[in-house]
Amino acid sequence: MKPDTVRTRADLKQIVDEWRRSRLTVAMVPTMGALHAGHLALVRAASEAADRVVVTLFVNPKQFGPAEDFGSYPRTEDSDRALLAELGVDVLFAPSAAEMYPDSFATSVSVGGPAEGLETAFRPHFFSGVATVVAKLLIAGMPDRAFFGEKDYQQLLVVRRMAADLGLPTEIVGCPTVREPDGLALSSRNAYLDARERAAAPALHRGMAEAAERIRSGEPPEPAIADALAAIRGAGFVVDYLEIRNADTLAPVADWRKDPLRMLAAARLGRTRLIDNIPVPNPA
The missing domain is CATH 3.40.50.620 (HUPs)
Incomplete structure (x- = not known):
């Protein structure tokens, strides 16, 4: 077989x-x-x-x-x-x-x-x-x-x-990333999450998605990222990084209105380290 x-x-x-x-x-x-x-x-x-x-x-x-x-x-x-x-x-x-x-x-x-x-x-x-x-x-x-x-x-x-x-x-x-219905990116390490941590885990993707939508609407990245960091930390995460980079090269962004954008994050919830990323549309 x-x-x-x-x-x-x-x-x-x-x-x-x-x-x-x-x-x-x-x-x-x-x-x-x-x-x-x-x-x-x-x-x-x-x-x-x-x-x-x-x-x-x-x-x-x-x-x-x-x-x-x-x-x-x-x-x-x-x-x-x-x-x-x-x-x-x-x-x-x-x-x-x-x-x-x-x-x-x-x-x-x-x-x-x-x-x-x-x-x-x-x-x-x-x-x-x-x-x-x-x-x-x-x-x-x-x-x-x-x-x-x-x-x-x-x-x-x-x-x-x-x-x-x-x-x-x-x-x-x-x-493309495969996600649970609540937005959590699938990972073999998700098995480390206990029930309380699993309930909190979607806050990582949710905070990122909200920040990406604000940037798409024309708001500068800095306040959107700052609020996302606060929300993610408020859910119990210790954040290693949450950044926007050039989606093609991962170099720092030169012009957030024109460069292809990707938001990337890594954060710890209890003993579990989760990573995620999403595309960020340029302002309309």
């Missing part, structure tokens, strides 16, 4: 080489597992775009800091595989840490551009870890397209920049 599960890059390469000989197109969806509806939306998009789909499952130690949740991050391979079987995924690539990072491993990918600021100010190790593992996954599977969620918007732009800069022959495709 699909998906076939492979553990080594050599086995993945052998399968993809066979597909290539049959002139089949290949899509990849990199994940850390604990799959939810957001991941499954990526898989569906990949299935529509290619003849064969590889989903990767690897909890990447290089993107976790010493005080972060690598040890407790949910690992649900059996249930993940069952969900992927329902969607007709062809291969689940689930390597070990030793397969991805053998004892002799001594290389990392250094990233700039869209990696500067925002997450990097709080998790300086993160994007190097992401870029390194994604580069290895793309080289192992050489997909025509790889699918990432816009929920991790800075990550999406970093991976897109990395693939272009290294000349990797894979199109990086971003897919």
Whole structure:
């Protein structure tokens, strides 16, 4: 029964080489597992775009800091595989840490551009870890397209920049954030929220959406962002950042009336760190 599960890059390469000989197109969806509806939306998009789909499952130690949740991050391979079987995924690539990072491993990918600021100010190790593992996954599977969620918007732009800069022959495709009915962006870490925190969590997206609407109506960003910060903090969050950046580059905004705009946030609710982002329409 699909998906076939492979553990080594050599086995993945052998399968993809066979597909290539049959002139089949290949899509990849990199994940850390604990799959939810957001991941499954990526898989569906990949299935529509290619003849064969590889989903990767690897909890990447290089993107976790010493005080972060690598040890407790949910690992649900059996249930993940069952969900992927329902969607007709062809291969689940689930390597070990030793397969991805053998004892002799001594290389990392250094990233700039869209990696500067925002997450990097709080998790300086993160994007190097992401870029390194994604580069290895793309080289192992050489997909025509790889699918990432816009929920991790800075990550999406970093991976897109990395693939272009290294000349990797894979199109990086971003897919819209999937949300709960109350606006909370789906995330594997939402499982950490207790009942009280889960009730408060939608305040993050709500505050952002209200600020974006005020900016669309012509109000300068500063007071709109200030009020959003107050509302989000009032709901119990400790805010790491809430900023508007150029949506194409994540550089600081030069002209908020003309630049493409994206609002990005990270905030902690109890022990859970949530991130979100939304497009901000320019004033009419």
